[in-house]
Amino acid sequence: MIGGGIAGLTSAWALARAGFEVSVLDTHALPNPHGSSADDGRIIRHVYGTMEGYAALMPAAHLAWARLFAATGHDRLLPVRALYVLREEGPWQATAQRALDAAGLRLALLDDSAIAALPMLNRDGVLRVAEVEGSGILQARAILDDLLALLRRSGVQLREGVEVAGIDPAKGIVTLCGGETIGADALVIAAGTGVTSLLPGLARDWGLRASVQTLAYLDPPPHLAAAWQAGPMLLNRLSGHPTGGVYVLPPRQGARLKIGDYDTTAEADMGADHATLRADRVAALLDAGARAIADFGAYRIAAVRHCHYTMAHEDRFVVRRVGERGWVVSACSGHGFKLAPLIALGLAAAIEGQVEGAALAHWAAGREGERVHG
Ligand SMILES: Cc1cc2nc3c(=O)[nH]c(=O)nc-3n(C[C@H](O)[C@H](O)[C@H](O)COP(=O)(O)OP(=O)(O)OC[C@H]3O[C@@H](n4cnc5c(N)ncnc54)[C@H](O)[C@@H]3O)c2cc1C
Structure with missing residues (x-):
C-alpha cells in the first residue's frame, strides 16, 4: 500500500480483514498532517450535487462506515443539520x-x-x-488515529518516513528512495496527490x-x-x-x-x-x-x-487496475473521504478476484446508479 491517508488506511483495513498480509508505506509520519485527509472534520451527506450515481452509493457508504466503526470501537460520525x-x-x-x-x-x-x-x-x-x-460530520483526524490503532492491532505493517521513488505495477515491485526494493502480490497506489508523480502519464490520461x-x-x-x-x-x-x-x-x-x-x-x-x-x-x-x-x-x-x-475528471473516483499487480485508488475530488471505506471494500473484493477490474472502475466512478434523463 503506497499512502497512509484515508484511502490507503481504509484499503489496508479492508484487505487485512480479507486475510491479506498488508504493509503501508508513507513518506510522512502517520497521520500525515499535510495529507488531504488530515483535518478536524469532513462532510458526509446523501446529496451529491447533480451526481446521482454517487448519491445512490451513499446508503452503502453509511453501512461501510458502520462496519469500520464497529471494528475500531468508535463511532465518529456526528449527525449535524x-x-x-x-x-x-x-x-x-x-x-x-x-x-x-x-x-x-x-x-x-x-x-x-x-x-x-x-x-x-x-x-x-x-x-x-x-x-x-x-447529513453529518466525520471526525477525520480521530478516524485516522482509530484506523492506525486498529491496523497495528491487526498486524498491518506501517512504515512511516519512507518515500516510494518508483513502481513496477506489472511485477508488483516498489523501489524506495535509497534503493530498497519490495515485492508484493498486489500493489495499491493510494498516494493522494502523489499519484501525479508516481504515474504521471496515466494520471494525465485519467484527468487527475x-x-x-x-x-x-x-x-x-x-x-x-x-x-x-x-x-x-x-x-x-x-x-x-x-x-x-x-x-x-x-x-x-x-x-x-x-x-x-x-x-x-x-x-x-x-x-x-x-x-x-x-x-x-x-x-x-x-x-x-x-x-x-x-x-x-x-x-x-x-x-x-x-x-x-x-x-478527477467530473469529480469521479479513479479506481483502476494497472498492469498485472497494480491498483490505483484516487479519491474523487472533494468527496473522497465519505466514500473511502466503501471503495476500500470494493477494492478488496476485486483484489480477492470476486469482481472484475473493469466492473470495479465503473462502480467506483458512480456510474451504476446514474439516472439517464430523457
Ligand atoms: C479542504 C478539504 C476539504 C474536503 N472536504 C471533504 C468533505 O467534506 N467530504 C469528503 O468526503 N471529502 C472531502 N475532501 C476530500 C477528501 O478529504 C480527500 O479526497 C481524501 O482525504 C483523500 O485521501 P487520500 O488517502 O487519497 O490522500 P491523502 O490523505 O493525501 O494521503 C496520501 C498519502 O500518500 C502519501 N504519499 C504520496 N506519495 C507518496 C510516495 N511517493 N511514497 C510514499 N507515500 C506517498 C502521502 O504522504 C499521504 O500521506 C476534502 C479535502 C480537502 C483538502
Whole structure:
C-alpha cells in the first residue's frame, strides 16, 4: 500500500480483514498532517450535487462506515443539520430531492421564522434554505488515529518516513528512495496527490491533477458561541465569486468553526512550503465567509491554511487496475473521504478476484446508479 491517508488506511483495513498480509508505506509520519485527509472534520451527506450515481452509493457508504466503526470501537460520525443556502435558481433542488427520495430521506424548506432563528446566517440575497436529512460530520483526524490503532492491532505493517521513488505495477515491485526494493502480490497506489508523480502519464490520461484549497478556522463572538455549538453546516454556492462559494462547518466536540472554498481551478504547487499562504485566495475566502455569515467582522480568524487534493475528471473516483499487480485508488475530488471505506471494500473484493477490474472502475466512478434523463 503506497499512502497512509484515508484511502490507503481504509484499503489496508479492508484487505487485512480479507486475510491479506498488508504493509503501508508513507513518506510522512502517520497521520500525515499535510495529507488531504488530515483535518478536524469532513462532510458526509446523501446529496451529491447533480451526481446521482454517487448519491445512490451513499446508503452503502453509511453501512461501510458502520462496519469500520464497529471494528475500531468508535463511532465518529456526528449527525449535524446540513442547510443549503440557495441564492440563485438552478437544478440543485430537483436533483437533491430525487436523491433523498431514493434514500427515504427528507428535504425540507425552512420557513421565515426558522431562517430568522439562525443568528449566524447572512440572509442577504437568500432565496430559500433547504435542510437535507441524513447529513453529518466525520471526525477525520480521530478516524485516522482509530484506523492506525486498529491496523497495528491487526498486524498491518506501517512504515512511516519512507518515500516510494518508483513502481513496477506489472511485477508488483516498489523501489524506495535509497534503493530498497519490495515485492508484493498486489500493489495499491493510494498516494493522494502523489499519484501525479508516481504515474504521471496515466494520471494525465485519467484527468487527475492536484488542486489547492483554502480553509480558515474561526472563533465566533462570545454571544454566538452556544448557538454555533448546536449550529448547522451552511453550504453556500456563490456563482461568479472567485471561490465558487463557501461551506461552513460548525464547531463540535473540540473541532473549530471552519470555512472552506469551493474553487478547484488552482493548480497546487507541490514543491511549495505548506506554510506559505496565497494572499489572494485567503482574501477571497474571507470575502465569501462574510457573504455567508452575518456580522463576520466580529469573528476572530484563528488560523488559515491551504490543503491539496486530487481533482478527477467530473469529480469521479479513479479506481483502476494497472498492469498485472497494480491498483490505483484516487479519491474523487472533494468527496473522497465519505466514500473511502466503501471503495476500500470494493477494492478488496476485486483484489480477492470476486469482481472484475473493469466492473470495479465503473462502480467506483458512480456510474451504476446514474439516472439517464430523457
Ligand atoms: C479542504 C478539504 C476539504 C474536503 N472536504 C471533504 C468533505 O467534506 N467530504 C469528503 O468526503 N471529502 C472531502 N475532501 C476530500 C477528501 O478529504 C480527500 O479526497 C481524501 O482525504 C483523500 O485521501 P487520500 O488517502 O487519497 O490522500 P491523502 O490523505 O493525501 O494521503 C496520501 C498519502 O500518500 C502519501 N504519499 C504520496 N506519495 C507518496 C510516495 N511517493 N511514497 C510514499 N507515500 C506517498 C502521502 O504522504 C499521504 O500521506 C476534502 C479535502 C480537502 C483538502
